[in-house]
Amino acid sequence: MNEAETTGKHRVARLSAGQQYLRSHLPMTVVSALIVIAIAFVAWDRWRRGALIFGSAALVAAAFRLCLPTVQVGLLAVRGKPFDVAALAAVGSAIMFLALTLDVS
Incomplete structure (x- = not known):
């Protein structure tokens, strides 16, 4: 092999490692972003919207955990699938149910 072929193979290996890193942290990043958005809504006194977004974050986490392999879900894997x-x-369904049914006057 010449030097160009070796460098190209190493570059592909580095890209694959970077893509693997992104894939393993993307689900937790999406769920964390939804939680931050939910906290912002609650802080702005929009508790119902915040609770709905927080419940949807839990449901999105459940969907990620169900559809992705354990290696790709990162910190969302706590116990068995x-x-x-x-x-x-x-938890996500209960939070959303409570947010939709509570009537605070």
Whole structure:
């Protein structure tokens, strides 16, 4: 092999490692961004919207955990896949249900 072929192969390997890093942190970044948006709404006294966004963040986390392999979900993998999906879906659904049904006058 000549030097150009070797350099090209190393460059591909570095891109693959960078893409792997991004793939493994993207789900947690998306969920974290939704949580920050929810906190901002609650801070601006829009608690219902904030709660709906927070509940949707939990449901998005459940969807990521269900659809992606454990290597790609990063910190969203806490226990086994069935437990994580069930717990996140239950918490997200409960938060959204409460946000939609509570009537604060």
